Structures are given as structure tokens and as C-alpha cells.
Amino acid sequence: MSAGATSAEFRANSRAALADANLQAALRGSRGGFVQKRAKARAALPEFDALRDEATALKNHTLAHLDHYLEAFEAQVVASGGQVHWAETAADARAAVLEICDRVGARTVTKGKSMISEECGINEALTAANITPVETDLGEYIIQLRGETPSHIIAPAVHVTVPEIETAFRAAHAGLDPARDLSRPEAMLKEARAVLREAYFAADVGITGANMLVAETGQTVIVTNEGNGDLTQSLPRVHIVIASIEKVVPTLEDAATLLRVLARSATGQEMSVYTTFSRGPRRAEDLDGPDEFHVILLDNGRSALLGTEFEDMLRCIRCGACMNHCPVYQAVGGHAYGWVYPGPIGAVLTPALTGVEQGGALANASTFCGRCEAVCPVRIPLPRMMRSWREKEFEKRLTPRGMRRGLGLWLWLSRRPKAWRFATRTAARVLHRMGRGSGALKRLPFGADWTATRDFPAPEGRTFMEQWKAMKR
Amino acid sequence: MAGPRVALFVTCLVDLLRPSVGFASVKLLAEAGCDVDVPEAQTCCGQPNWNAGDRAGAAEMARRVIETFEPYDHVVLPSGSCAATIVKDYPAMFAPEDPWRARAEALAERTHEITSFLADVMGVAPARRALRASVTYHDSCSGLRSLGIAEQPRRLLAAIGGLELREMQDADVCCGFGGTFCVKYPEVSGAMAADKTECIAATGADLVLAGDLGCLMNMAGKARREGRAFKARHVVEVLAGTTHVPPIGDSK
Numbered sequence: 173m174s175a176g177a178t179s180a181e182f183r184a185n186s187r188a189a190l191a192d193a194n195l196q197a198a199l200r201g202s203r204g205g206f207v208q209k210r211a212k213a214r215a216a217l218p219e220f221d222a223l224r225d226e227a228t229a230l231k232n233h234t235l236a237h238l239d240h241y242l243e244a245f246e247a248q249v250v251a252s253g254g255q256v257h258w259a260e261t262a263a264d265a266r267a268a269v270l271e272i273c274d275r276v277g278a279r280t281v282t283k284g285k286s287m288i289s290e291e292c293g294i295n296e297a298l299t300a301a302n303i304t305p306v307e308t309d310l311g312e313y314i315i316q317l318r319g320e321t322p323s324h325i326i327a328p329a330v331h332v333t334v335p336e337i338e339t340a341f342r343a344a345h346a347g348l349d350p351a352r353d354l355s356r357p358e359a360m361l362k363e364a365r366a367v368l369r370e371a372y373f374a375a376d377v378g379i380t381g382a383n384m385l386v387a388e389t390g391q392t393v394i395v396t397n398e399g400n401g402d403l404t405q406s407l408p409r410v411h412i413v414i415a416s417i418e419k420v421v422p423t424l425e426d427a428a429t430l431l432r433v434l435a436r437s438a439t440g441q442e443m444s445v446y447t448t449f450s451r452g453p454r455r456a457e458d459l460d461g462p463d464e465f466h467v468i469l470l471d472n473g474r475s476a477l478l479g480t481e482f483e484d485m486l487r488c489i490r491c492g493a494c495m496n497h498c499p500v501y502q503a504v505g506g507h508a509y510g511w512v513y514p515g516p517i518g519a520v521l522t523p524a525l526t527g528v529e530q531g532g533a534l535a536n537a538s539t540f541c542g543r544c545e546a547v548c549p550v551r552i553p554l555p556r557m558m559r560s561w562r563e564k565e566f567e568k569r570l571t572p573r574g575m576r577r578g579l580g581l582w583l584w585l586s587r588r589p590k591a592w593r594f595a596t597r598t599a600a601r602v603l604h605r606m607g608r609g610s611g612a613l614k615r616l617p618f619g620a621d622w623t624a625t626r627d628f629p630a631p632e633g634r635t636f637m638e639q640w641k642a643m644k645r
Numbered sequence: 646m647a648g649p650r651v652a653l654f655v656t657c658l659v660d661l662l663r664p665s666v667g668f669a670s671v672k673l674l675a676e677a678g679c680d681v682d683v684p685e686a687q688t689c690c691g692q693p694n695w696n697a698g699d700r701a702g703a704a705e706m707a708r709r710v711i712e713t714f715e716p717y718d719h720v721v722l723p724s725g726s727c728a729a730t731i732v733k734d735y736p737a738m739f740a741p742e743d744p745w746r747a748r749a750e751a752l753a754e755r756t757h758e759i760t761s762f763l764a765d766v767m768g769v770a771p772a773r774r775a776l777r778a779s780v781t782y783h784d785s786c787s788g789l790r791s792l793g794i795a796e797q798p799r800r801l802l803a804a805i806g807g808l809e810l811r812e813m814q815d816a817d818v819c820c821g822f823g824g825t826f827c828v829k830y831p832e833v834s835g836a837m838a839a840d841k842t843e844c845i846a847a848t849g850a851d852l853v854l855a856g857d858l859g860c861l862m863n864m865a866g867k868a869r870r871e872g873r874a875f876k877a878r879h880v881v882e883v884l885a886g887t888t889h890v891p892p893i894g895d896s897k
């Protein structure tokens with residue numbers, strides 16, 4: 173679902189984000205927290221980097237045999253009494269969800285946090301079918317009240333300040349005492365819990381995502397810190413898991429390996445508070461659980477990445493470390509990226525899933541500082557892949573004309589040292605003079621984008637090469 | 646015995662904007678016992694084209710650089726980012742069966758950023774120099790994460806008498822330069838630069854040092870626009886004792 177994506181307008185989006193005082197306050201408040209926590213967790217586990225290699229290898233192995241493991245997973249789900257629905261596109265996934273909800277006459281659907289649900293626009297589809305979706309993850313609940321999408325894959329409301337949450341709660345929970353004290357986060361948490369409790373009992377269907385799908389057992393795995401996922405999937409009559417195909421892992425042992433790097437990379441926890449394994453519907457001897465268990469497996473362009481230079485991104489376990497460590501993300505927040513996935517992983521996934529015409533701007537929204545790749549638990553070469561998208565843009569002549577011309581001229585000059593020397597000598601002199609002895613320029617001809625926010629240090633006046641030549645003579 | 650034959654690749658930014666970095670580099674290499682040459686045919690390493698997705702153009706520039714610098718024992722650059730282009734990217738520009746691949750790999754093995762060359766390859770004790778100043782060091786991204794340069798410049802700086810190194814917070818976070826990024830998304834770049842100058846200023850150091858002129862232009866330009874008190878220099882200027890030249894973006 174890329175309708176409504178504004179990734180191509182990253183520059184305008186980022187400008188607006190930088191001018192948004194609330195957003196900047198929220199970003200400043202959260203900045204560094206995840207980074208420090210991950211660093212601490214890593215320091216506490218000597219084999220952490222070796223585990224990252226193991227995780228990388230197991231994901232590579234799984235991707236090399238993806239069809240095999242998906243079929244094995246399906247067979248296990250069926251054997252345990254569940255159903256698997258293959259969704260080639262986001263529309264297929266929406267149709268599968270609606271079909272199930274329609275059959276069981278669902279009016280209210282509770283939801284655990286799921287980026288795949290965002291990717292498929294499940295909430296919009298439910299609402300259009302007169303079914304009420306209720307997000308149960310606190311962050312998701314907050315942004316649902318605010319009519320927003322997540323700005324971070326594991327901390328969806330990281331862009332919202334505490335006073336803004338209070339405003340949203342007072343507006344949404346109008347039946348409660350207006351004089352109540354909501355100044356502390358704990359008070360809001362308590363209030364959200366009370367409201368959500370009603371929804372859990374009213375819900376006919378619970379939809380969750382999955383952090384992993386275990387092929388050998390047919391289990392789906394979610395990790396949460398609030399326990400909301402458990403209530404979402406065990407109280408309603410029907411549990412729908414919506415997950416993308418690359419989430420499958422061969423064995424429980426492999427799931428354990430990924431779990432060991434996942435929470436540490438994400439929040440710096442050794443493990444999330446809740447790690448829940450689900451297998452099939454409720455059996456006769458079970459005390460609780462849903463009557464129906466469905467898994468919707470979404471492709472939506474992923475299998476087309478297999479065997480290409482973009483295959484590596486299918487290793488992603490959605491930990492969010494890349495965006496936590498990305499200085500561009502930290503400056504503008506997630507919404508500026510204009511589609512479901514922000515930050516470095518968004519910069520490579522968005523062009524893959526929505527087309528390079530839409531997502532290419534994100535592949536350019538990086539200094540290639542490499543911090544994302546340095547922390548990625550499955551060692552995805554994110555900058556290399558952003559560069560590959562820039563190559564696709566260049567091949568398709570999507571690179572802006574001015575940039576193309578500049579690069580062409582640069583190449584032309586680089587092959588002609590004499591012309592190069594002449595051009596650099598001239599530029600050094602002219603720019604030096606324009607500095608008027610102050611050492612810097614306040615405005616740069618053809619470089620207003622540089623001097624809009626900073627001065628341009630003036631050249632010393634004569635190039636190194638001309639001075640060197642004169643000395644050697 | 647004659648020292649190794651070392652070609653200095655001054656880089657286009659140093660050549661054009663700050664030749665004194667080139668001269669400081671020559672001085673340091675000569676002091677370390679190298680037989681220094683500056684090949685005249687050098688222009689740009691091709692990084693702008695490579696990072697913009699112009700693979701063919703970048704490969705063409707790489708072939709020229711390989712031809713120009715092949716005859717030397719070592720290639721040294723006063724830039725971690727240009728060095729990383731040769732070391733990491735050149736081999737990736739050619740298919741395994743392309744004869745240029747082997748030549749690119751051979752050159753990559755002999756190519757070094759200057760502080761790591763002095764500290765790791767030459768392993769010489771730096772000339773005894775003194776500078777009474779407090780400095781902070783910014784780790785430029787490619788040098789740090791592609792080439793592992795962090796400890797070498799600090800080790801060399803530790804030998805300068807009277808110099809006090811004050812580490813800043815987030816020394817390893819990008820300054821926002823990013824080559825063409827700084828003009829593609831100037832607002833974001835400017836915001837990142839402002840975060841950086843804030844971290845530098847918080848140390849109270851007189852000088853920010855780094856190993857890449859692009860980052861230094863960005864940090865110095867931002868600091869000047871903000872009216873910050875600290876100045877900016879390439880790390881080799883301090884190591885070579887050529888600080889009589891005005892700091893970057895300054896006239897005194």
C-alpha cells in the first residue's frame with residue numbers, strides 16, 4: 173500500500189520536521205537513550221558480535237531455502253489445526269483479513285503492534301468495513317488516537333511529547349472525570365489499561381504481527397514489553413497473525429539465536445518482557461486460546477528481491493537499531509520518510525516495495541556514515557544498498573539533471589589534468605578573493621544550499637599542485 | 646637505505662581549498678623517512694560519482710587513479726574518506742574476471758590514510774613538537790568505520806607536548822557533510838552540523854581536529870556562522886607543526 177506515500181518529498185518533509193518544535197523536543201528527549209542501552213547490553217555479552225554472525229548466517233541460510241521453510245511452516249500450522257493464507261500483495265492480505273472478520277461477524281478487532289499491518293493498511297480497510305480496530309500497544313494506541321502512523325518501528329509514538337499524549341487522552345476519554353490528574357506517565361498508563369481492558373473483552377478477532385515464524389513447529393513468535401499481545405491473541409475467538417514471508421526461521425533453536433540479538437539491539441534488554449509462542453487454535457485440554465488460528469503470509473514484492481543485490485535486506489529482524497543510530501533519522505524523525513518504514517531500513521525497503529521513483533529520495537537521505545551497518549544485528553550493508561538504489565536512479569535517469577551534469581563535468585575534467593589544473597587554479601583564486609581577507613564566504617555562487625546554514629571557508633588562494641610544481645622547478 | 650617510495654594523493658579538496666594540509670602531509674612523510682612524490686596526473690578519486698550511482702564514471706576515474714599510482718610502494722591520502730574509496734570501493738567497481746579487479750585490489754592493499762600510515766605502517770616515533778592548546782578530535786565516518794581509524798590520530802597527538810585532548814560527546818557521530826548530501830538535503834545537513842558544533846563547544850577546546858577536509862569545512866563553516874569560539878584544523882597541521890597558517894575558514 174504505497175498510496176499516500178510522500179517519500180519522494182523527503183526534502184520538504186524534512187524541512188517541516190526541523191521546524192516542528194514539538195517533534196524536535198520529542199526527538200531530543202529520546203535521542204541517545206537507545207544508543208546507550210544497546211552499547212551497555214553489547215558490553216555485557218562478550219559473544220554478542222559472534223551471535224550477530226550466527227544470526228546473519230542463519231538468515232542467509234533460510235533465505236536460500238525460503239520456499240522449503242515456508243512450506244514446512246505451513247504444514248505445521250495446518251497440522252496444529254490452523255490455516256495459512258498466502259497473500260501476494262497488500263490487497264490480498266486486506267481481503268483475507270476482511271473475509272475472516274466478515275465470516276465471524278466481527279465488530280471490534282484488537283491489534284498487537286504490527287508493521288505489516290501498517291504496510292497493508294489493515295486499519296483503514298477494517299474501518300471502511302465498519303469494523304473498529306483498537307490498537308493495544310500503548311504507543312500504537314496513542315498514535316491511533318492522534319490519527320497518525322508510527323514514526324519508529326519499535327517505538328511508534330517516539331515523536332509525541334508527554335503533554336501531547338495528555339491532550340489526546342482527554343479528548344478521547346471524554347467520559348472520565350475532567351479534573352483527574354494525568355500529569356505523570358503512570359497515570360496515563362493506568363487510564364489506557366482501563367480503556368483497553370474493555371476492548372479486549374469486546375473483541376471478536378485479535379490481530380498480531382510476528383517477529384518470527386518457526387518452520388519446525390508452526391509457531392508464531394511475538395515479543396512485547398506490555399503483554400498486550402498476549403491478551404490480543406488469547407481473548408478473542410479468532411487470532412489472525414499477519415507476517416511477511418522472510419520472518420520464517422528453521423528451528424526453535426534459531427529463534428532463540430535471533431531473540432538473543434533482537435532485544436539487545438532494539439532496547440538494550442536481554443529479552444523483552446514477554447516472548448510469546450503461539451501454535452494453532454485452542455485444544456480440548458487448553459484452558460484458553462482462540463477457536464481459530466490464521467496466519468496470513470505476505471510477499472508484497474519481497475520474493476522478487478531474492479537473488480538480487482537487495483536480498484540482504486530480507487535478513488532484517490526489525491529491531492530499529494539502524495534508526496536509533498542514524499543521525500538523519502534523529503534529526504527529522506520517522507514521518508519525514510513518508511511511508512511505513514523510516515530510517516536506514518526504510519531507505520532501502522521503500523524503493524524496493526514502492527518503486528525507486530517514489531523511494532529513491534530516501535536512498536539519498538544518507539551521508540553514508542555507516543553507523544547503521546555497524547550496529548545492525550544481522551549485518552545488513554545498508555549504505556551499500558542505498559548506493560545500489562542510487563545506481564538504479566542513475567540508470568533510469570532519475571538523478572536530478574543538475575547533479576547529472578555536474579557529475580559529467582567532473583568526470584570530463586578528471587580525465588584532463590591540464591584542464592582540471594586550470595579550473596581548480598581559477599576557482600581557488602576567485603573564491604579566495606571573494607572571501608575578502610576574512611577567510612570565509614557568507615554566500616557562495618552556485619552553492620546557496622551550503623551557505624544557507626553555514627559559511628564557506630575560503631580557499632587559501634593557490635592550489636597545492638601549482639605551488640608544488642613551482643617548488644620542484 | 647632509502648625509504649619506501651610513497652605517492653601523496655592530495656585529494657581534490659585539499660588541492661583546491663587547503664594546500665597547507667598537503668604540505669604538512671609531505672613534511673610528515675619525509676620525516677618518517679619516505680621518499681615522497683606527488684604524481685602530476687592526479688585529479689579526483691571518483692567518490693562523488695560512485696556515491697551518486699554513476700558506476701561507469703566512477704570506474705573510469707578509478708582506472709586513471711590505478712594507472713597513476715600503481716608504480717609506488719604506497720599511496721597515502723590526508724583523507725579517510727578518499728582512502729576508503731580506493732581501499733573498499735575500487736575493488737567493488739570491477740567484476741571478478743575483469744583484469745582491473747586484480748589491479749584495484751593490489752592498489753587497495755598499498756593505500757593508506759595518513760595517520761594510520763604513520764602510526765601503523767611506518768611505526769616511527771613522531772618528531773618532538775609542542776603546541777599549547779586544548780583540542781578535540783572528530784572521527785570522520787569513513788575513516789572510522791571503513792578503515793578503523795580512531796586510535797592512530799590520538800596516539801600521534803599524544804606525542805605533542807603541551808597538547809590536551811578533550812574528548813567530545815558523540816565524537817563518532819556524523820557531522821552532516823556527507824559529500825553531495827550537504828547540498829541535496831542542506832537543512833538536515835545543517836541541523837547535524839549544529840549538533841556537532843554544540844558537542845565541540847561543550848568541551849571548551851580551542852581546536853577541533855579531524856582527518857577529512859570535507860567534514861572540517863562543514864564544521865568550521867557552521868561554527869563561524871554561529872560565532873563559536875573554537876577553530877578547526879586538519880590533524881596533520883598539528884602533527885607537522887604548521888599551525889602558523891590561519892585555521893580553516895579564518896584569516897588570522
Ligand code: SF4
Binds near residue numbers: 544547548
Ligand atoms: S536493518 Fe538491521 S538494524 Fe535496521 S531494523 Fe533491520 S535488523 Fe535492525
